[in-house]
Amino acid sequence: MIGQALDRRDGTFKVTGRAAYSYERQDAGQAAHGYMVGAAVAKGRIVAIDVAMARRAPGVALVMTHQDVAPQGARDGTVAEQFARPWPVLIGDEVAFFGQPVALVVADTFEQARAAAALVVVTYATDAGAFDLAAHRGEAYTPKMAAAGFPADTCFGDLDRAMADTPVNVDVTYTTPHHFAQPMEPAACLASWNGDDLAVCVSVQGIAACRNALARTLLIAPERVHVDAAFVGGGFGSKLRLHEETVLAALASRRLQRPVKVAHTRRQVFNIAGHGPEMIHRVRLAARRDGTLLGIGHDVNMQGARREEYVEQAATVLRSLYAAPHRLTRHRVTNLDLNLGEAVRGPGEAPGLLAVESAMDELAIALDLDPIELRIRNEPDLDPERRVSFSGRRLVECMREGASRFGWAARPRRPASRREGDVLVGFGMSASIRACFQGATAAIVRMEPDGRVIVKSDMTDIGTGTLTILAQVAAGALNVPIAGVSVQLARSDLPVSAGSGGSWGASNTCNAVYRACDDLRRKVMGPASLWGREADLASEVARRFPDGVEGEGILPGMQDDPNYKEYSVNTYGANFAEVGVDVTTGEVRLRRMLGVFCAGRIVNPKTARSQVIGGMIWGVGAALHEAAHVDPRYGNFVNGDLAEYLVPVHADIPAIDAIMLDDFDDKANPLGIKGVGELGICGSGAAVANAVFNATGIRVRDFPITIEKLLPGLPVR
Amino acid sequence: MSSNVGRRTFLKTTAAAVLAATESGSNLQAVNAQTIAKASSAAPTRLTVNGNDLTVDLDSRTTLLDALREHLQLTGTKKGCDQGQCGACTVLVEGRRINSCLTLAVMHDGQAITTIEGLGTPDKLHPLQRAFVAHDGFQCGYCTPGQIMSAAGVLDEVSRGVPSHVTRDLTAAVRLNDTELRERMSGNICRCAAYPNIVAAIRDVAGYRA
Incomplete structure (x- = not known):
């Protein structure tokens, strides 16, 4: 079953509107509606908060502010698992970022709650804030670590000397903007209490992290928190952490002793849900005339926030991508009075590779060398910094296969050399790398006496295809028809997984389910050496296990898996893009795009291709559309809605294809699976950016590449 | 104050x-x-939803979207932005597509509304619903009902000869192609970015070749 392009199991529910997302759940009966009130200043103190009018408004059951909120667990950066940290709300009178929730209004209906929320009158003492990264870049500090366990800095040899000694080098500064996940379902929570037990239907990526974070926040035992995230309308990193809507719904529901549901408005998603922070990237590449790199460097200075440290691992991408004896990668953080940064799809790689893979293109131009050839000449034998072997590195193959399929040989050799009427045409390519992680994951597989199989895991399916691929793995491992396999996911009474996020959900959970199947079969059939007649499994269960039988499977975390110490485990790819740029208007149109990827064994080519294409389109957005802009006077995101924060729409996206190399990485895990959730966005934006340069001869180093940045350089018509 | x-x-x-x-x-x-x-005041509103005649007492501020979701328990219609920017709430009113978040329910007294639940059921899928499954035209599924209702609206608009921003010849019969389709579907954002698969699904139902 592994490798079959099956339709999504939940497809029928989703296309008929029967899939109930958290705000829509009817489990707890009629819920009251909560509406969050956000701070109208970015930095300061609440001097007075007048809730009298709101309390008197029709239908209002509760107005909660910092003056009457229940005690909660304090923020605690020492909790090792970032996503399980407490997230207290309405604590004190301090305002730390624009839109920070300062009150919750609960009423019988949404209309009543929204209207009453507008009657909460808050008086602030406003402090001057720092909002502009470029202006404050000199105040950056050196963090102890980057996110995901990476060292903040690495240094080998002497990059400055390599830059001085080599004939061809690039020393360029790129900027990547505040970037938002913006899943289509705004984060929401429906909370209800039964005695001391809290039930939440919530849109999150990880069940156990949500349970633990909520328990720590509410100061109750984790066992008292029951989490259900049956359907989640996208996450892309923004639903990894607990957020205000969930804590507020839980607190209000406890106060009122009735179910309460709270959702972000779309504008609140921009204020509350966390963003990939703005970054300034200095990339240095020092090469010989033949293109051999002697030095590479990536310095990243990013926005931070004082209340907690978040260091997106953007300067890690170069650490294993290319060989060079002299290497320097560094993360610096500039704290501003903005919301805390959080993971957004491809954290690290997405902004990091935009800069690095654009700079590699600049070097190829300086050398007058095919950018694919430049990359091939710097292909490392070993991971250059960790000095361990690569597992499943087929980057060169991805580039060659992609070049052949895309027709790379027909590219315009000189920038701004191909014109079709009023359109300048260009080709661009880039390389992709995404680090693989492995998180401790348990699963249970049960076979009933009638042969039905039930797979159990608290793993979520946020659009990733988990429901479908776990059924495929179990059906294949137990040799039973897939129609007889049901999959239970995303509840806190199920075995704990590492959740969805970090491109590890498929590999973690498929392996745990496979091991559970193995365990089940051993319990029924004895040692593996006795197996042979597979069809006997179900009849043996029917004969000898009147109550059914369960197998348990556990995959250790990467820290307990020697392969992750002995090998550098990554996924790879190459992206190719063709763009047309209107010579008069500067409008960039993507014409076609191809990605070729090497990501281990693909469990379901249909769902994997969809995920990878989706990621590539995020790359298009990062290159051409997406940027959240801060008003330097007030510290708010001025374009905080989906009309002003531009994301790719149908008209932006022509034919796009993704090819997955036939692959199996036995070092990654027993099933040879690696994740694809983020690989598509890694580097793809740079392919588009490089195509824009090839079309126009204009190198825009301030992403995204929008019309006003191209117009001054376009040829006179 | x-x-x-x-x-x-x-x-x-x-x-x-x-x-x-x-x-x-x-x-x-x-x-x-x-x-x-x-x-704010309650007003009885008569709606024909998916062929059923209903009368609901609604706060006059209630959008058509919230009337469907919160009062009629038809949660297939999604709230993605509540300000007419994402298309997740698309339904048909008297056969024409509309962002149901941008209109008040009381404005549709006596009108016929079709939601995703009325287009097809799990046992009897509409051809668009079947094509979305077959072409994997979604991932998280949250924008999907809006995409499908919008596609139903597009097919009807084309059959009625309604031109779009990219229609080259306003005097000739409108013919659907990928460019027309992408333009007409651009009010429906899919953050999972299933766009190529959505276009393939609608193309399949519309019966033209890429």
């Missing part, structure tokens, strides 16, 4: 829910909100 506040305090006092550009503007909106809160 008390009436004896000084101008300075008044200017510093902001209505908290308003994402204000100017402080005085926020106060204006706070005053408006008071008026709105007092003005």
